Amino acid sequence: MENIIEVKNLAKVFGNQTALEDVNFNVKKGETFGFLGPSGSGKTTTIKILTGQLLQTSGDAEVFGVKNTSLNNGSYRKRIGVLSDNSGLYQRLSIIENLKFFCDLYDVPHKRIDEVLELVNLTNEKKKGISKLSKGMTQRVLLARTLLHEPELLFLDEPTSALDPTNSQQIHEGLRRLTEKGTTIFLTTHDMGEAETLCDRVAFLHKGKIQLLDEPKALRRQFADGTLRVELKSGNVVSIPAGAKGADELYQFMSKDEVVSVHSNEPTLGDIFVQVTGKELLV
Amino acid sequence: MTLSWKRINAIFQKDTKDLWKNYFVSSIIVLPILMALLYSYTTEEPSIDLHYMIINLALASVTAFIQCAVIAEEKEKHTLRGLMLSPASIPEILIGKSLVTLFLTVITLLVCAFITGYQPANIALVAVALFISMVFYMGIGMILGLLSRTIIEASFIVMPVIFIFGFGSMLMGLIDRYPVLSFVEYLPNIQLLEFAYQVELGAGFGELWSYLAVILAWAIVAVILSGVVYKKRELDE
Numbered sequence: 001m002e003n004i005i006e007v008k009n010l011a012k013v014f015g016n017q018t019a020l021e022d023v024n025f026n027v028k029k030g031e032t033f034g035f036l037g038p039s040g041s042g043k044t045t046t047i048k049i050l051t052g053q054l055l056q057t058s059g060d061a062e063v064f065g066v067k068n069t070s071l072n073n074g075s076y077r078k079r080i081g082v083l084s085d086n087s088g089l090y091q092r093l094s095i096i097e098n099l100k101f102f103c104d105l106y107d108v109p110h111k112r113i114d115e116v117l118e119l120v121n122l123t124n125e126k127k128k129g130i131s132k133l134s135k136g137m138t139q140r141v142l143l144a145r146t147l148l149h150e151p152e153l154l155f156l157d158e159p160t161s162a163l164d165p166t167n168s169q170q171i172h173e174g175l176r177r178l179t180e181k182g183t184t185i186f187l188t189t190h191d192m193g194e195a196e197t198l199c200d201r202v203a204f205l206h207k208g209k210i211q212l213l214d215e216p217k218a219l220r221r222q223f224a225d226g227t228l229r230v231e232l233k234s235g236n237v238v239s240i241p242a243g244a245k246g247a248d249e250l251y252q253f254m255s256k257d258e259v260v261s262v263h264s265n266e267p268t269l270g271d272i273f274v275q276v277t278g279k280e281l282l283v
Numbered sequence: 284m285t286l287s288w289k290r291i292n293a294i295f296q297k298d299t300k301d302l303w304k305n306y307f308v309s310s311i312i313v314l315p316i317l318m319a320l321l322y323s324y325t326t327e328e329p330s331i332d333l334h335y336m337i338i339n340l341a342l343a344s345v346t347a348f349i350q351c352a353v354i355a356e357e358k359e360k361h362t363l364r365g366l367m368l369s370p371a372s373i374p375e376i377l378i379g380k381s382l383v384t385l386f387l388t389v390i391t392l393l394v395c396a397f398i399t400g401y402q403p404a405n406i407a408l409v410a411v412a413l414f415i416s417m418v419f420y421m422g423i424g425m426i427l428g429l430l431s432r433t434i435i436e437a438s439f440i441v442m443p444v445i446f447i448f449g450f451g452s453m454l455m456g457l458i459d460r461y462p463v464l465s466f467v468e469y470l471p472n473i474q475l476l477e478f479a480y481q482v483e484l485g486a487g488f489g490e491l492w493s494y495l496a497v498i499l500a501w502a503i504v505a506v507i508l509s510g511v512v513y514k515k516r517e518l519d520e
Binding site for chain 1: 301365518
């Protein structure tokens, strides 16, 4: 499948501080790629480099086959949508006025506004002034603005960080619909649940380096300890080997009708992150 | 290079709505109008010097300040990044963001001229000179706005511009004593004043082009510099 993003040996140094070091990855068309890491790990720096807002110190980054140093042109910008923590809205204007403005900038018909507002669950609030919105609602308007022109590639920097679970779920649903249509998503998050729900592949970024890169399922299998977690009616929880060795033991429990549930002992992405980096994945 | 009128107009419409509700910035137009009222009551027949003190003050305070504040606010509220990442080109953004300033400046100048009773001998030539001057002040405002981090910082950083260009004609009196200040003669505000004197004396384009050329040179430098600073601001440091 065609690579939309290709990054080779990317490095970025600010003064004497290394933000990114020998970063290599690619993102395929239609894929949702998760860049996971705590604050300061280099996630936003990577997005800025890929969107032409920042130049790397060394290495190559290509988006749609064009080097990132040549990305400052209108035709590229029409193909991407960027939602980051430095995105803003016009505070004295209403939601609809903000979105109409961006429709005109991107040459998109105004009827598209209703579609994106429905996606972020703000249809009934469109006449509200931005200054009167909560942080979560503002984040949803920003996301609506990012989706207005139906970009081929979305850069989403912590898109649901300020949202409650219901709205997060609705946004996730909307993003899944976009990927079904072929939109490629480059997502940064520290929310492991979000990564597991949305991402086809994830990269763990820590101290500017990619520590691990694979599909969430593959990572969980790779780091699984090969045991099953059996919950018994007595309230006890026992771990038994997942292979032939544990079959007899599990049979014993089941034949005595003692089993409530059986789960494979796969770690969460958060557990794997801690295991690999020795650090909790905090904001 | 093609310009999209739709995008330019969208920026203009948005800025107009936004500025209409931004009393901190839009109230600056009161300053030259108050000065015009003051002088119209205290002076029977205002001289060209007086007319142009008010006109230059309007250009420095309204044109440069509004342009500077509008850009600085876009930076402060992180909306400039949204514009930079949109398909709008640099000329579209610079023109779009200048139209509302241009509109307010023209209104202010017309009101001031009406109050002080300024009726130029050749209105077309004066309009050309004023338009070129506005381009210069918008360029300066744009540069200062891009260099400011907040709207408050912008209102401080623009003060020297208001002083030098708004009241610059007062510096002319110091040239005899301090020859180092002779460059003041070539400032766009002084050239505009000299130009206006010549127009009143009945000079034609042949005698006036040099004044226009100097103001135009200032305007071109300001526009190029604003483009360079904008391009630099597209990249984070």
